[in-house]
Amino acid sequence: GYVKRWWKEAVVYQVYPRSFYDSNGDGIGDLRGIIEKLDHIKGLGVDVIWLSPHFDSPNADNGYDIREYRKVGAEFGTMQDFDDLLTAIKAAGMRLIIDLVVNHTSDEHEWFVESRSSYNNPKRDYYIWSEHKPNDWPSIFGGPAWTQSPGGDWYLHLFDPKQPDLNWDNPEVRVEVYDIMRFWLDKGVDGFRMDVIPFISKDKTFPNLPEDLRAKPQYLYTTGPHVHDYLHEMNTEVLQQYDVMTVGEAFGVTLQDTPKFVDERRQELDMVFQFAAVEVDRGPDGRWKPWTLPQLKAVFTRQDKALDHHGWPTMFLSNHDNPRIVSRYGDDRPEWREKSAMLLATLILTMKGTPFIYQGDELGLTNRTFTHIDQFNDLWTKNAWQDEVENGPCSEADFFANQNKVSRDHARMPMPWTAQGGFTTGQAWFALNPNFTEINAESSQTIYRFYADLIALRHAEPALVYGDYSDLAPAHPHLFTYTRTLGDTTFLICLNFSVEITAFESGVESEPVLSNYASPFGPMRGWEARIYKV
Ligand code: TEU
């Protein structure tokens, strides 16, 4: 069986601070805003808050480009506000993990400013420089991963040119990172979500990208020669001295390689986010494609089999990089939004693996329809516009059709707290979804309370945490039926991923312990979800 750990039993709620709640009317969500809305999070019964970057940043990538690691972004508040937030979270009986973004920094970080200033600057070797452009590696955000600096040399950036990659082979860089980690841990932070952490080690022979990885270079970028040495070193140097949780973003890690990051005997990370479930609707070119329920079920079974009892999984369907779950895996038409939001909540909170809920999913928030490039904020979408429409063959209609399915901006619109919006008294930094008059925290209490009920059930039932997972009908086109079993306790979960009324025999004598319909008997109705205790 599994070793018991608090973070295996925890439910995590992700806050994207810019879009959560604005406390001072400048239009940008901030740390005081999180304190003011802490009851909303606490009311769900979650255990841990994951805070997306709150650091000083020029915001080329909304904070995933850090200028100063020990400073709170001015738009978010002050270090005092951070300390107060941490105190409030602890007082509410929760924990806080923060984002560790150390594959790259901002190009405005003083290390990079120094590094690029001259060949013999002491910080030169903090980044990855080359006299000639060494290879054809693409940036994840489009365009080449090498940019020539005014001095003539080229530097590596696996993301935006404003996000130069740190040189982890330099021991001084690793010492700096470990110091930053200790700075926040010593404040009482309970761990880290580690941004693209498998990218930190680079193959310095710089081979060209194999042709089959053209549209998914991340599968090369995660295979650097020393990634596991560095993670093990980080674990022994820093993490082991604290009672914390870590979750790495395993973007581009194969199922086969996953255990290397999370097998507890290796002492690297506690958990990683695996990407197959959020890539089920992406084609080989990265664009949207239709998906089927059997494909999604197969992902969960494959992922479950990839780890043994020495590695612990995560469960997530959304974050600040993904569209809204109701629009993507559910049905966001008015008559089905609530039911399908509750069904997806049931899936996320009854699966094996620590569940991660993204802000607004507990309100059943939906995607919006973007019709103009100026309506987007995300640099990834703006780059795609340049590459695909301005300099490529893609029609505007095709561009919007795709982006309305895949855009990261669906998740980044400010939270609608009331029918008036309620996010800010000023001008929001980014427009709210125009449907906020109908879909907001006040109008979505049924969904919110269902999340709370599910979380309470998960906390009360070890089988929902540690129980084995088994898919009972992998090929069924719209029923997802699975069990979670621990000792002699078994839960049977049945989810109807469609509006079709579908015959179903539970074989269980008792009523479901939880359902999103009032009388959960007989055939499964549209987007019905039931949890039985067998
Ligand atoms: O994400 C890694 C990443 O590459 C994803 O953004 C990916 O491109 C996207 O999911 C495609 O659908 C992390 C952060 O989560 C993201 O917000 C940052 O932009 C990125 O790293 C760079 O720091």
Ligand code: CA
């Ligand atoms: Ca503000």
